[in-house]
Amino acid sequence: MLAGQSVTLERVSMAFGDFVAVRNADLHIEAGEFFSFLGPSGCGKTTILRLISGFNEPTGGVIRIGGADMAGIGPNRRPTALIFQNLALFPLMKVWENVAFGLEARGVARAERRRRAGELLELVALEGQGEKLVSALSGGQRQRVAIARALAVEPAVLLLDEPLSALDLKLRQKMRAELRTIQQKTGVTFVYITHDQGEALTMSDRIAVMSHGRIEQVGTADAIYRAPASAFVATFVGESNVLAGRVIGTSGDEAILETAHGSLAGRNPHGLDAGARAQLVVRPERCRLLDGDAPGNRLAGTVERLDFEGAFVSLVVRLDDGAEVTAQLANDGSLPRLKPGTPVAIGFAAEAALLLPVAGDG
Amino acid sequence: MAELFRRLGAVAGALVLGTVILWVLFLVVLPQLFMVDMSLRPHLPVPEQGGPADVRSLANYATLFANDAHRGIFLRTIFSAALVTVLALVVCYPVAYYLAQVARGPTAALLVLGLVVPFWVNEILRTFSWFLILSRNGLLNQVLMGLGLTEAPLNMGGVGAVMVGMVYAYILFMVFPLYNAIESLDRNQIEAARDLGASWPRIHARVVVPHAKPGIAVGCIMTFMLAAGTVAVPQLLEALPGGTNARWFTQVIYSLFFDGGDWNSGAAYAFALLVSCVIFIFVMMRVFRVGIADVAK
Amino acid sequence: MSAKRLVDLFVYVYLALFFAYLFLPLVFMVAAAFNDSRFPTMLPWQGFTLDWFWGFDSRGRAIGLFQDGRMGMAIWNSVLIGLGVILVSIPVGLAGALFLQTIRTRAKSFLYGVMVSPILTPGVILGISTLVFWRYVFDVGGGLMLAVIAQSTFIAAYCMLLFLARLERFDRTQEEAALDLGASHGLMLRRVMLPFLRPALLSGAVLAFLQSFENYNTTLFVIGIEDTLTLNIATRVRLGLTPAVNAIGVIMIALTILGAVVYEILRRREARATPVEPVAAG
Numbered sequence: 001m002l003a004g005q006s007v008t009l010e011r012v013s014m015a016f017g018d019f020v021a022v023r024n025a026d027l028h029i030e031a032g033e034f035f036s037f038l039g040p041s042g043c044g045k046t047t048i049l050r051l052i053s054g055f056n057e058p059t060g061g062v063i064r065i066g067g068a069d070m071a072g073i074g075p076n077r078r079p080t081a082l083i084f085q086n087l088a089l090f091p092l093m094k095v096w097e098n099v100a101f102g103l104e105a106r107g108v109a110r111a112e113r114r115r116r117a118g119e120l121l122e123l124v125a126l127e128g129q130g131e132k133l134v135s136a137l138s139g140g141q142r143q144r145v146a147i148a149r150a151l152a153v154e155p156a157v158l159l160l161d162e163p164l165s166a167l168d169l170k171l172r173q174k175m176r177a178e179l180r181t182i183q184q185k186t187g188v189t190f191v192y193i194t195h196d197q198g199e200a201l202t203m204s205d206r207i208a209v210m211s212h213g214r215i216e217q218v219g220t221a222d223a224i225y226r227a228p229a230s231a232f233v234a235t236f237v238g239e240s241n242v243l244a245g246r247v248i249g250t251s252g253d254e255a256i257l258e259t260a261h262g263s264l265a266g267r268n269p270h271g272l273d274a275g276a277r278a279q280l281v282v283r284p285e286r287c288r289l290l291d292g293d294a295p296g297n298r299l300a301g302t303v304e305r306l307d308f309e310g311a312f313v314s315l316v317v318r319l320d321d322g323a324e325v326t327a328q329l330a331n332d333g334s335l336p337r338l339k340p341g342t343p344v345a346i347g348f349a350a351e352a353a354l355l356l357p358v359a360g361d362g
Numbered sequence: 363m364a365e366l367f368r369r370l371g372a373v374a375g376a377l378v379l380g381t382v383i384l385w386v387l388f389l390v391v392l393p394q395l396f397m398v399d400m401s402l403r404p405h406l407p408v409p410e411q412g413g414p415a416d417v418r419s420l421a422n423y424a425t426l427f428a429n430d431a432h433r434g435i436f437l438r439t440i441f442s443a444a445l446v447t448v449l450a451l452v453v454c455y456p457v458a459y460y461l462a463q464v465a466r467g468p469t470a471a472l473l474v475l476g477l478v479v480p481f482w483v484n485e486i487l488r489t490f491s492w493f494l495i496l497s498r499n500g501l502l503n504q505v506l507m508g509l510g511l512t513e514a515p516l517n518m519g520g521v522g523a524v525m526v527g528m529v530y531a532y533i534l535f536m537v538f539p540l541y542n543a544i545e546s547l548d549r550n551q552i553e554a555a556r557d558l559g560a561s562w563p564r565i566h567a568r569v570v571v572p573h574a575k576p577g578i579a580v581g582c583i584m585t586f587m588l589a590a591g592t593v594a595v596p597q598l599l600e601a602l603p604g605g606t607n608a609r610w611f612t613q614v615i616y617s618l619f620f621d622g623g624d625w626n627s628g629a630a631y632a633f634a635l636l637v638s639c640v641i642f643i644f645v646m647m648r649v650f651r652v653g654i655a656d657v658a659k
Numbered sequence: 660m661s662a663k664r665l666v667d668l669f670v671y672v673y674l675a676l677f678f679a680y681l682f683l684p685l686v687f688m689v690a691a692a693f694n695d696s697r698f699p700t701m702l703p704w705q706g707f708t709l710d711w712f713w714g715f716d717s718r719g720r721a722i723g724l725f726q727d728g729r730m731g732m733a734i735w736n737s738v739l740i741g742l743g744v745i746l747v748s749i750p751v752g753l754a755g756a757l758f759l760q761t762i763r764t765r766a767k768s769f770l771y772g773v774m775v776s777p778i779l780t781p782g783v784i785l786g787i788s789t790l791v792f793w794r795y796v797f798d799v800g801g802g803l804m805l806a807v808i809a810q811s812t813f814i815a816a817y818c819m820l821l822f823l824a825r826l827e828r829f830d831r832t833q834e835e836a837a838l839d840l841g842a843s844h845g846l847m848l849r850r851v852m853l854p855f856l857r858p859a860l861l862s863g864a865v866l867a868f869l870q871s872f873e874n875y876n877t878t879l880f881v882i883g884i885e886d887t888l889t890l891n892i893a894t895r896v897r898l899g900l901t902p903a904v905n906a907i908g909v910i911m912i913a914l915t916i917l918g919a920v921v922y923e924i925l926r927r928r929e930a931r932a933t934p935v936e937p938v939a940a941g
Contacts, residue, residue: 053839076841088836092854101850102840153840366761369834371844381754386773389751389812392796393788400791457677460670473674475923480681482919484873486889487908490896491684494691494905499698501687530684583779591781594875594893601897612783612876619880625791632787639781654772 004032004189005066005079005156007052012061014047021047023213025061029191029206031156034183036192036200039210040236045193048210049159052191053082065157076105081150082159086166087142089134095145096121096130102153120148123182140171147182157189164199176203197237201225209233227269231356234281241287241325243280247272247355255355260321264297266353277358284314286352287327289335290345297353299325300345303338317346394636401630422630432614432631439611440638442521443590446528450536450585451578453529458540458577459570463549474541481534489598492527498603519605527595532588536581543577544570579650587639611635685912692905699902711902724906733891736803737872740887743807744814744871745864751811752818752863753856759819760826775820777813785812786880801883809881814870818863825859862925869918 007029014022022044029035037045050056051063054075063070065079075082081102090098097104099120100113108116114130121127124144134142143163150158160179164172180203183190194200200207201221208218209232217229228234231242245259247268255268257280266280290298301319308331315327315338327346329335338344367375402418410416427433461473480488495501496518503515547570555565571578596610611631618628647653691699695708708714713723724730755774759767777785789809793799829852837847853860875889882890888907895904 055835055839074838075835076838076843080839082836082839084832084836086830086832088830088832090833090836090851093850101837101842104850105837105840105842105846149836149840363762363764365763366758369761369844370757370848374844374848378754378757381751382758382774385751385755385815386770388792389789389808389815390773390777393785393792393812396792396795397784397788400795453677456670456673460674464670473678476678476681478923479916479919480685482869482873482915482922483685483912484875484889484915486873486875486892487688487911488684490892490904490908491688493896494688494699495684497700499700501700504700504703530680533681587779587781591783592876593783593879594889598893598896601900612781615783615787616879619787619790629787629791632784635781636784639779643779653768654775655768 002151002154002186002188003156004187006031006064007035007157007189007191008062008064008067009048010062010064012048012051012058012063014044014051014056015059020213022051022058025215027208027215027218029189031066031189032187034180034190034192034203034205036194036204036207037210038194038197038200038207038237040195043210044213045195045210046161047213049082049161049191049193052157053080053159054078079156080159081153081155081157083146083150083161083163085161085163087146087163089142089145089149091134093134094130095126095132095134095137098134098145099130099148099152101149106153116152117148120152121145123151123185124148124178139167140175143167143175144178147179151182151186151188155188157191158183160190160192162194162196165194165196172199179203201237209237211236227354228281229356231279231281234354234356239284239326240281241284243323243325244358245278245280247274247276247278249274254350257355261299261319261323264299264353265350266297266355267351268355270355270357272355272357278355279358280353280355282348282353284326284328285312287325287346287348289315289327289329290347294347296347297350298345298347300343301325303340303342303344305340306338315344315346317344397629398633400626401633403626405624405626422627423634425627426631426634435609435614436611436631436634438521439590439635442525442528443586444642446525446532446589447536447582447586449525449529450533451540451582454533454536454540454581458537458544459566462541462545463547463552463570477534477537477541481538485531485592485594486598488531489527489595492523492530493598493602496523496526496599496602517602517604519599519602519608521608523602523605524596524599524608524610527599528589528592531592531595532585535584535588539577539580539584540574541577543574543580547573575650576652576656579646579652579656583643583646586642590635590639590642688905688908689912692902692909694902697901699900699905711906722901722903724903724910727903729886730888730891730907733886733888736885737888740803740806740810740878741868741871743803744810745867747807747811748815748818748867749860749863751815753822753860755815755819756822756826760823775816778816778820780813782813782874782876783880785809786877789877790881801881802885803882805881805883806878806885806887809877810871810874813877814867817870818867821863821866822856822859825856829855858925858928862922865918865922865925869915869922873915 009025009027012022012025013020025048037048039045047056051058052065054070054073057071070078090101093101096114096117099117103113103116117130118127121130124147126141126144126148129137129141134145137145146163164175167175176199179190192200192203204221206218206220207224209216209224211232217224217233224233224237228237228240231240234240235242243257243259243261243264245257245264247255248258248263249256250268250273253268254265255272257264257266257278259280264280266282272278299317299319301317304316304318304324307314307316310331312328312331313335315329317325317327319325325346363379366379369375370378401422402420403416404419404421406413406415425432426436461470465473498515498517502518506512507515551569551573552565555569560568591612593610593612593616596608596613599605600608600613612635615628615631615635618624618631692711693707693709694700694704695706695710696703710722711724713725716722759771759774786809789805789812790801793805793808799805833851834847837851838844842850873889875893878887878890892904892907
C-alpha cells in the first residue's frame with residue numbers, strides 16, 4: 001500500500017557543460033512531507049526534480065530515497081513517479097489505460113489493472129470516465145488522470161513539475177486543495193516544483209527557495225516569510241523594501257545601519273558587527289505613514305504614486321536619491337489626500353526590520 | 363550515439379543504429395564509390411581485369427570530352443534540362459500563387475486535388491499521352507490537317523517534342539514546392555505591402571518571392587534533376603517520326619551499358635551527369651540561400 | 660470593363676489553360692482506349708469498343724490487354740517489387756528517422772545530407788551505381804531483388820522524411836512518462852511511440868508502393884531480363900503500338916486516382932491525428 005519515503009540530497013551538483021544548474025544542494029525531505037521547491041525559471045528546480053526522478057545523473061553528490069543510494073538506478077526502477085508540466089498523458093490510450101500503464105509495465109493482469117484503475121479514478125473523483133479518450137476531458141480532469149496514473153505505481157515519492165501552471169486561476173485554486181487532500185490521504189511524499197509563491201505557501205509543509213542553482217533557504221512558509229535568509233528570498237517571497245548600508249552599532253539583538261537615507265534600526269539575527277556591510281529589509285505592510293517628528297526609523301521623500309488595491313493602498317515614496325520604497329496602508333478612511341509630489345515620511349518599528357549580511361561579504 | 367541507447371534501450375537502439383549503418387553503407391555510399399572507381403578503370407576483357415593494364419586514369423572522362431557527338435549530347439541535355447526548369451517555373455508560379463493565396467475554401471481544395479491526381483499518374487503514361495498527340499496520326503496532325511493548315515502530316519519528333527514532354531511530365535514537381543512555400547506566407551504581409559502602396563510586381567519581388575525562395579529552389583532542383591536524368595521521356599518520344607536526332611545523355615549511358623557492354627565508360631558518363639546535378643543543386647542553394655534541410659523535407 | 664475585371668479574366672483564362680494542359684492529354688489517351696481504330700487516337704472517332712481490353716481482330720487474333728500473358732507477368736513482377744520495397748523501406752526509413760531525431764552530434768546535418776541524397780540523385784544513377792556495386796561485390800545481377808534494392812535507396816529516404824515529420828510532432832515527455840512509470844524501452848516503443856507513428860507508417864507504405872510501381876528510370880538498369888509494368892508499356896510504345904497500351908493507361912489512371920485518394924485521406928487523417936494539444940506551452 002502507499003507509504004512515503006524520505007529524500008536526501010547530499011552535496012548534489014549538476015553541470016551541463018560549463019553551466020552549473022545545481023550547486024552543492026544539501027537537503028532532507030521527510031517521509032510523507034509535502035515539500036516545495038520555489039524559485040524563478042532557470043533557478044535549477046526542474047533539474048533537481050529530474051535528478052530525483054532519475055532522468056539525469058548528478059555530476060556530484062549523492063541522492064538517497066528512503067536511505068538508499070540511487071546512483072545508477074534509472075527512472076523506471078526508482079520508487080518515484082513524476083507528474084510532468086504538460087502531463088504527458090498518452091493521447092492514443094483510454095483514460096483507464098493511461099492510469100493502468102504503470103501496472104501494465106509491471107506485468108499485472110488486465111482484469112486487475114482495470115480494477116485498480118477504477119479505484120484510482122474514484123480517488124481522484126473521475127469514476128465512470130475510464131473509457132473516454134484523454135482528449136475528451138477538461139484541463140482539470142486531465143490533471144487528475146495524471147495524478148491517478150502516477151499513484152497507480154504506488155510511488156513512495158511523487159514529483160510534480162508545475163502541473164497547475166496551465167490552468168486558469170479558479171481551477172488552480174481548487175486543484176491546490178485537492179492535491180493537498182490527496183497527499184494527506186495517501187501519505188506519499190510530494191515534491192512540488194513551482195515558481196508561484198502562492199502555490200508553495202498554501203500547500204507545502206516546507207519550502208526550499210532556490211536561486212541560480214543554490215538553495216537559499218529551507219523552512220516552513222511562515223518562517224520563510226517572517227525571517228527571509230537573504231534579500232533574494234525577501235523580495236521573491238512576498239514583497240520587501242531593501243536598503244543597503246553599513247552597521248555602525250549594535251545593542252542586544254538589534255543593530256543600527258547607516259544608509260544613504262539616515263540611520264535605521266533593525267533586528268540582527270545574524271549577529272553582524274559594526275563595520276559590516278548589510279541590507280535592511282522591511283515588508284511594505286509593516287511600514288506606516290509618519291506625521292510630525294516621530295522618533296525611530298524614518299524615511300523622507302515625496303509621493304511617487306498611490307496604487308489602489310482594494311482593502312489597502314500601496315504608497316510608493318521616492319527618496320531623495322531616487323530609490324523607491326513602498327508602504328501598504330490600510331484603506332480605512334484615515335488616509336490623507338496624497339497627490340504625487342507631496343512630501344511625506346514613512347517609518348517602521350525596529351523589530352519589523354531585518355538586517356541581512358550582503359552576499360560575498362562572508 | 364549514447365542518446366540513441368538512452369532513448370530506445372539497448373536492443374532497439376542497436377537495431378536502429380545497425381539498420382542505418384547498413385543503409386548508408388550498402389545502399390547509399392558504397393555503390394556511388396564503386397561507380398566512381400569503375401569509371402576510373404579501363405574497359406578490359408574479364409581475364410585482364412585486375413591485371414597490369416587495369417590502372418586508374420581519367421581516360422573515360424577524356425573520351426566524353428573528345429567525342430564530339432557525346433559531348434554535344436551532354437551539353438544539350440544539360441542546357442535543355444535548364445530550359446525545361448525555367449519554363450516550368452514561369453508556367454507554375456502564377457498557378458501556385460493563385461492556389462496558395464487567392465483561391466479560398468472548396469474551390470482551392472478542388473483545384474489542389476486537380477494537381478494531386480495527375481501528379482500521381484506515372485511518368486511513362488504522361489509521356490505516352492503526349493506521344494499520342496504528337497504522333498503521325500496523332501491529335502495535333504489531325505487538327506492541323508482538319509483546319510487545312512497542312513496537307514500531309516508533319517514530323518513532330520525532335521528536341522522540341524522531348525522538351526514539351528518533359529515540361530508536361532515534371533511540371534507538378536515545380537508546382538507543389540512553390541505552392542507549399544507560398545501558402546505558408548501570412549496573407550497579412552501581402553495586404554500590408556499593398557496598404558503601403560506597393561505595386562503588384564513590387565509585392566511579388568519584395569514579399570512573395572523572397573518568402574518562397576526555398577520552394578523555388580526545391581522546385582528547380584527537382585525539375586532539373588528529373589529532366590536531366592530521365593530515360594523514360596526521350597526513349598518514348600524518340601519513337602516519334604523525326605525523333606531520332608533528339609538523343610538524351612541518359613540514352614547514351616544506357617547504350618554504353620547494355621549495347622556496348624562498356625560499363626567503365628558508362629559509369630564515367632553517369633558520374634559526369636551526377637556531378638552536373640550536384641553543381642546545379644549547390645548553385646541553387648547558393649542563389650536562393652537555402653540549406654539542405656530546406657531542400658529535402 | 661474595369662482593370663480589375665480584366666485581370667480576373669486573364670487569371671481565369673490562364674488557370675483554365677493550365678488545367679486543360681494537365682488533363683486534356685490524359686483525357687485523349689483514355690478516350691483512345693475505347694476508339695475502334697487500329698492506331699491509338701481519339702480522332703477520327705470510329706465507334707466505341709472494348710476490344711482493346713478484351714477482343715479479337717478480323718483474323719481472329721487476340722488483341723485485348725487481358726489476353727496478353729506477358730502483361731500479366733509484368734504486373735505481377737511490379738507488385739512483387741512494390742511489396743519488397745515496402746518491406747525494406749519502412750524499417751529503414753523508421754530507423755533513419757529515429758536515428759536523426761535522436762542524435763545530437765555536430766555531424767548530424769552532414770548525416771542528414773547523406774541520407775536524403777538519393778532523393779536528389781537522378782534515378783538512372785541510383786540504378787547504375789546499385790548495379791555496379793552489387794554485381795562486383797556480391798555477384799548479384801539484374802533482377803527483381805536488385806530492383807527492390809535500387810528503388811529502396813531513395814524510397815526509404817522519402818519514408819524517412821515522412822516519419823521524421825511525424826516524429827517532430829511527438830511530445831517526447833510521453834516517452835519519459837512511460838519510463839518513469841516503470842516501462843521497459845520495448846514496452847514504451849510498442850505502446851506509446853509506434854501507435855503514434857502508425858498513421859505515418861501506413862501512408863509510408865502506400866507511398867512506397869506507388870513510387871515503386873511507377874518507377875522506370877532506376878528499374879531500367881537493374882531489372883536484367885525481367886519485365887515490369889512500366890517497362891512493358893515503354894516497350895509497347897516503341898514496338899508494336901496498339902490501343903491496348905491505352906487500355907493499360909485507363910486501368911493505371913483509375914488505380915492511381917484510387918491510390919492517390921487513399922494516400923491523401925491517410926495523410927490528412929495522420930495530420931489530424933496529432934496528440935492532445937499539450938496542456939502547458941512548455
